[in-house]
Amino acid sequence: MTYTQLRPPTMADVARMAGVSHQTVSRVLGDHPNVRDETRAKVLHAIEEMGYRRNSSARALATRRTRTLGVVASNTTLYGPASTLFALEEAARAEGYVVSTVSLRELTVETLSEALAHLSQGGVEGVIALAPQRSAVEALAELRHPFPVVAVGTGSGVEIPSVNVDQFLGARLATGHLLASGHRTVWHLAGPEDWQEAVDRTDGWRATLEEAGVQPPLPLGGDWSPLSGYRAGQELAGWVGRGLTAVFVANDQMALGVLRALREAGVRTPQDVAVVGFDDIPESEFFAPPLTTVRQDFATVGKRSIALLLDLIEGRTPSGTSRVAIEPQLVVRASTFPYAPQSGAAPG
Amino acid sequence: MTYTQLRPPTMADVARMAGVSHQTVSRVLGDHPNVRDETRAKVLHAIEEMGYRRNSSARALATRRTRTLGVVASNTTLYGPASTLFALEEAARAEGYVVSTVSLRELTVETLSEALAHLSQGGVEGVIALAPQRSAVEALAELRHPFPVVAVGTGSGVEIPSVNVDQFLGARLATGHLLASGHRTVWHLAGPEDWQEAVDRTDGWRATLEEAGVQPPLPLGGDWSPLSGYRAGQELAGWVGRGLTAVFVANDQMALGVLRALREAGVRTPQDVAVVGFDDIPESEFFAPPLTTVRQDFATVGKRSIALLLDLIEGRTPSGTSRVAIEPQLVVRASTFPYAPQSGAAPG
DNA sequence: GAGGTCATTGTGAGCGCTAACAATTCATGG
DNA sequence: CCATGAATTGTTAGCGCTCACAATGACCTC
Numbered sequence: 104m105t106y107t108q109l110r111p112p113t114m115a116d117v118a119r120m121a122g123v124s125h126q127t128v129s130r131v132l133g134d135h136p137n138v139r140d141e142t143r144a145k146v147l148h149a150i151e152e153m154g155y156r157r158n159s160s161a162r163a164l165a166t167r168r169t170r171t172l173g174v175v176a177s178n179t180t181l182y183g184p185a186s187t188l189f190a191l192e193e194a195a196r197a198e199g200y201v202v203s204t205v206s207l208r209e210l211t212v213e214t215l216s217e218a219l220a221h222l223s224q225g226g227v228e229g230v231i232a233l234a235p236q237r238s239a240v241e242a243l244a245e246l247r248h249p250f251p252v253v254a255v256g257t258g259s260g261v262e263i264p265s266v267n268v269d270q271f272l273g274a275r276l277a278t279g280h281l282l283a284s285g286h287r288t289v290w291h292l293a294g295p296e297d298w299q300e301a302v303d304r305t306d307g308w309r310a311t312l313e314e315a316g317v318q319p320p321l322p323l324g325g326d327w328s329p330l331s332g333y334r335a336g337q338e339l340a341g342w343v344g345r346g347l348t349a350v351f352v353a354n355d356q357m358a359l360g361v362l363r364a365l366r367e368a369g370v371r372t373p374q375d376v377a378v379v380g381f382d383d384i385p386e387s388e389f390f391a392p393p394l395t396t397v398r399q400d401f402a403t404v405g406k407r408s409i410a411l412l413l414d415l416i417e418g419r420t421p422s423g424t425s426r427v428a429i430e431p432q433l434v435v436r437a438s439t440f441p442y443a444p445q446s447g448a449a450p451g
Numbered sequence: 452m453t454y455t456q457l458r459p460p461t462m463a464d465v466a467r468m469a470g471v472s473h474q475t476v477s478r479v480l481g482d483h484p485n486v487r488d489e490t491r492a493k494v495l496h497a498i499e500e501m502g503y504r505r506n507s508s509a510r511a512l513a514t515r516r517t518r519t520l521g522v523v524a525s526n527t528t529l530y531g532p533a534s535t536l537f538a539l540e541e542a543a544r545a546e547g548y549v550v551s552t553v554s555l556r557e558l559t560v561e562t563l564s565e566a567l568a569h570l571s572q573g574g575v576e577g578v579i580a581l582a583p584q585r586s587a588v589e590a591l592a593e594l595r596h597p598f599p600v601v602a603v604g605t606g607s608g609v610e611i612p613s614v615n616v617d618q619f620l621g622a623r624l625a626t627g628h629l630l631a632s633g634h635r636t637v638w639h640l641a642g643p644e645d646w647q648e649a650v651d652r653t654d655g656w657r658a659t660l661e662e663a664g665v666q667p668p669l670p671l672g673g674d675w676s677p678l679s680g681y682r683a684g685q686e687l688a689g690w691v692g693r694g695l696t697a698v699f700v701a702n703d704q705m706a707l708g709v710l711r712a713l714r715e716a717g718v719r720t721p722q723d724v725a726v727v728g729f730d731d732i733p734e735s736e737f738f739a740p741p742l743t744t745v746r747q748d749f750a751t752v753g754k755r756s757i758a759l760l761l762d763l764i765e766g767r768t769p770s771g772t773s774r775v776a777i778e779p780q781l782v783v784r785a786s787t788f789p790y791a792p793q794s795g796a797a798p799g
Numbered sequence: 800g801a802g803g804t805c806a807t808t809g810t811g812a813g814c815g816c817t818a819a820c821a822a823t824t825c826a827t828g829g
Numbered sequence: 830c831c832a833t834g835a836a837t838t839g840t841t842a843g844c845g846c847t848c849a850c851a852a853t854g855a856c857c858t859c
Contacts, residue, residue, distance in 0.1 A: 161815035201573035225549035
């Protein structure tokens with residue numbers, strides 16, 4: 104078939120065919136109660152017959168509601184952002200909203216600004232910003248935008264309404280688990296410093312050690328990629344036998360690289376060095392060995408974010424006040440076995 | 452700040468402030484050439500001053516163009532779909548289009564139909580359907596929709612305009628590589644039978660073996676997950692020493708499970724059994740051992756899909772004729788080493 | 800100086816819908 | 830039988846923009 108420019112039927116066309124006024128058609132479509140069944144049937148029949156679809160632009164213009172939300176994200180092929188995106192869309196759709204997305208290669212003032220402008224062109228009523236980099240958050244605070252914005256993954260120390268997984272707590276769970284398993288200290292491979300989540304995880308790790316009266320070793324740094332984990336793992340391997348028996352890695356992908364580097368260096372996991380990751384990506388369970396990690400509940404993040412944004416749009420919540428924090432969960436697997444008898448699923 | 456319902460300024464407001472007609476404001480915004488510089492400056496100043504933004508609904512209504520495209524996808528947290536989604540959005544944005552997405556948990560006639568209706572509510576001018584399941588494609592062909600639809604990942608045997616990576620060729624590359632490395636035969640762990648891509652990969656594998664005069668073993672089946680790969684791997688381990696020396700696995704995630712199962716069974720990769728995957732997910736390079744696999748160029752898929760859809764929307768291409776196929780690429784790593792001296796990057 | 804051309808600006812009419820109000824119908828009770 | 834009000838339907842006026850066309854004025858040309 105070809106999509107010729109024959110103009111699609113309008114409400115008036117339907118009304119004519121059904122022998123009613125266009126307003127009655129509108130009432131039928133809007134499920135207005137005061138329409139006689141017989142009339143409704145006539146209208147529905149005409150709609151069906153003509154293949155009529157309500158013009159969303161005209162509707163949006165008249166109602167001043169587009170029922171569209173925007174999402175700005177980066178690194179959308181990573182498990183975390185992809186999962187959040189999925190949850191956001193599902194939650195928004197459940198509320199009758201369409202979601203338009205902009206996926207950025209990098210978050211800067213410029214790209215963010217363009218993204219918001221682009222979404223504005225799409226007529227969004229509000230925007231969720233998956234903005235894990237701190238620079239992005241600052242940019243967001245500066246930018247003028249005619250709609251409310253909710254930040255996700257920015258940490259709670261920002262001006263903007265935000266929803267976050269409690270990264271500090273997650274790191275505490277991971278580190279505490281290793282200490283409880285008998286390790287004297289826990290090393291740390293951190294994520295990029297300009298990511299708030301990375302900083303929070305490092306802070307949680309450090310705080311846990313300090314509370315246990317342990318002087319934290321100097322953390323290593325990576326960029327979330329398996330490759331950076333691999334490189335850090337090579338360095339870590341050099342410390343085995345000199346006090347290194349446990350590592351908390353800031354995400355699962357880097358942990359994968361660490362595992363490989365350790366293996367290549369002849370270091371056994373978990374017998375020589377225990378490893379904990381963060382995220383619980385689907386592959387983690389099948390790493391060599393299966394990875395103990397911290398699971399984030401992205402579905403809840405999505406739901407809460409949409410709920411908050413809709414509150415803001417409807418004016419139910421004064422913006423600037425809202426901070427939502429969500430608890431993560433430790434998942435114990437073989438990479439910290441046999442030090443971990445207390446909880447979690449056994450590996451398959 | 453609060454988003455009070457003070458009505459945002461309209462074009463007429465700007466016009467009044469700048470002392471011109473609303474049409475002149477429209478011209479400035481539309482970069483119409485015949486506007487005096489002085490006038491343009493006045494208008495731009497007024498726009499800036501009032502924080503004016505063009506109302507997209509009104510614009511869409513008047514122009515009959517929403518400049519919005521829709522995407523229906525499932526399994527969006529998997530690497531392949533997520534990468535395609537990213538590429539699609541980027542390509543569409545480059546053309547000035549906003550992208551609205553619907554992420555489905557499963558593709559059925561009902562969910563697809565709802566998704567299209569939802570996107571229609573969002574005013575899309577066309578839709579890309581990431582529809583790897585065959586059932587979905589059939590559903591797509593049946594459904595009435597007032598806009599063009601391009602299918603991605605459906606294989607080329609469908610009525611609908613489509614864009615695909617040549618899965619058959621990919622399987623041929625993988626299987627051929629193993630045969631060329633000296634293996635007598637190649638076993639196969641297939642994806643779900645209702646996925647066209649899985650079928651095409653199996654067909655490519657079978658054809659390559661038959662052309663080499665080898666009777667293909669019975670393929671195993673999985674569901675793309677590492678777990679299903681793990682289970683299949685346990686079974687495969689039982690065939691080692693009885694003719695099994697090489698396995699072509701239909702995706703990297705399942706290959707991960709296979710690797711683990713083999714390892715646990717004391718089977719060495721690649722010395723005892725060589726393994727090839729499909730997708731080249733970022734983690735593959737860091738599996739134990741690093742995985743030989745087939746890379747799909749999702750960026751090109753995205754660009755070509757958008758280009759095709761826009762052609763359809765503009766009426767440049769008669770729909771129903773267009774099939775685009777994209778070549779995949781073999782990436783050789785240690786899981787087929789040392790049988791593979793001929794090409795590809797060495798493991799890190 | 801009349802007529803013509805071009806650049807620039809303004810005017811009016813819709814795009815297809817919903818909201819507010821007006822009009823009509825119908826059942827009901829006094 | 831007619832007033833009363835509820836249920837149902839119709840009428841009108843925008844929503845904020847772009848498009849087609851009209852109007853204005855500056856500048857030439859002969």
